[in-house]
Amino acid sequence: MRRTDSVDRPLGAAARGVEMTRVGGRWRVTRPWPVQLRPYVHSYAGYWEAAASSYRVRLVPTGRAVVLISLGAPFVQVRRPGESHPNGQVTGSLVVGLEDGPRVCAHPGGQEAIRIELTPLGAYRLFAVPMSELTNRVVGLCDVLGPEAGVLAEQLAATGDWAARFDLLDLALSARIVRGPEPAPEVRHAWRLLRRAGGAMPVGRLAAEVGWSQGHLVRRFTEQVGLTPKTSARVLRFHRAAGLLAREGVDLSGVSAACGFYDQAHLNREFRALADTTPGEMATARVSEGAIAL
Incomplete structure (x- = not known):
């Protein structure tokens, strides 16, 4: 010991x-x-x-x-x-x-x-x-x-x-x-844009921003990031919403609007799909470094 x-x-x-x-x-x-x-x-x-x-x-x-x-x-x-x-x-x-x-x-x-x-x-x-x-x-x-x-x-x-x-x-x-491989500048830029937007950026706009076709962006982005741009956007949007829910005095409708969800029902569906929980449960849970105590 x-x-x-x-x-x-x-x-x-x-x-x-x-x-x-x-x-x-x-x-x-x-x-x-x-x-x-x-x-x-x-x-x-x-x-x-x-x-x-x-x-x-x-x-x-x-x-x-x-x-x-x-x-x-x-x-x-x-x-x-x-x-x-x-x-x-x-x-x-x-x-x-x-x-x-x-x-x-x-x-x-x-x-x-x-x-x-x-x-x-x-x-x-x-x-x-x-x-x-x-x-x-x-x-x-x-x-x-x-x-x-x-x-x-x-x-x-x-x-x-x-x-x-x-x-x-x-x-x-x-x-x-x-000595590791250097990511493509276009992938680096696309990830930066998506992260700064909290996931609220369509794939077509991302492709236009970096000067690639949408299909080429999806292939290279998925290879070097691990998730497709669309799935990455979902994860980043969820992550931002989870961070907002940790603050006192926030309401679900406000979080939905701030993070680009269509409505509160959309927010609920994404939390269930990505985290097997609800926004309300997430707001009251003890979350540390992406972990919820069970």
């Missing part, structure tokens, strides 16, 4: 810009990542559980890919609702591509891990594979990043100091991203 200091914090967590916050029964450990990673990494954080406690969460689409490096007990279940085949039992360190539906994760307790959220085009550079191959999939970390990723995970687990862990991680991410 990892030694802790007098306030039950993981040792080394207060060094070199590392910050800790208590989230339920876990510590969330963070540090600003280097400038060269900022266009590609949305967030990264370490997690350490002071007292082992099992939990289940539902992950909802965020428009980002995830890398989870397990340093302790792994998840016992990572699956889509209703999914029963062995692919639903991928555990250990893993990669999650962009998703257009919810996923349930169960952990037995005693978690120690590093979770990295990547922008779609950052994931494209890091993974160096068509993102469409990872859409709605959970894959072992080494199956995507190769055996060196397993070596990195072992080094991170053997290092008790969180600042030193982040140093190792920053070096590994920077080295791999810099």
Whole structure:
């Protein structure tokens, strides 16, 4: 068991810009990542559980890919609702591509891990594979990043100091991203436009903005982002609505109008399809990094 200091914090967590916050029964450990990673990494954080406690969460689409490096007990279940085949039992360190539906994760307790959220085009550079191959999939970390990723995970687990862990991680991410494939400028621009619009931009207008035919945009965008432009727009619109619902005093009709839904019924249908929940349930749920506690 990892030694802790007098306030039950993981040792080394207060060094070199590392910050800790208590989230339920876990510590969330963070540090600003280097400038060269900022266009590609949305967030990264370490997690350490002071007292082992099992939990289940539902992950909802965020428009980002995830890398989870397990340093302790792994998840016992990572699956889509209703999914029963062995692919639903991928555990250990893993990669999650962009998703257009919810996923349930169960952990037995005693978690120690590093979770990295990547922008779609950052994931494209890091993974160096068509993102469409990872859409709605959970894959072992080494199956995507190769055996060196397993070596990195072992080094991170053997290092008790969180600042030193982040140093190792920053070096590994920077080295791999810099030699990864460069996204097409048109795809980069299309994603930027779609994200800034919160998904409220028709595919035809996107194609006109980047100077491609609609069919060519769909093919290249799907290859490098992982979702089609239309599905990406749905996910981004949902994500924006979920963020608005987390604020106090908002009403569903106002959220529907602000996010470009036809009406409240359309909002309800999209929340059910993408997150297996309702806007009202989402507004009252405890949501953290795209996860709803179950």
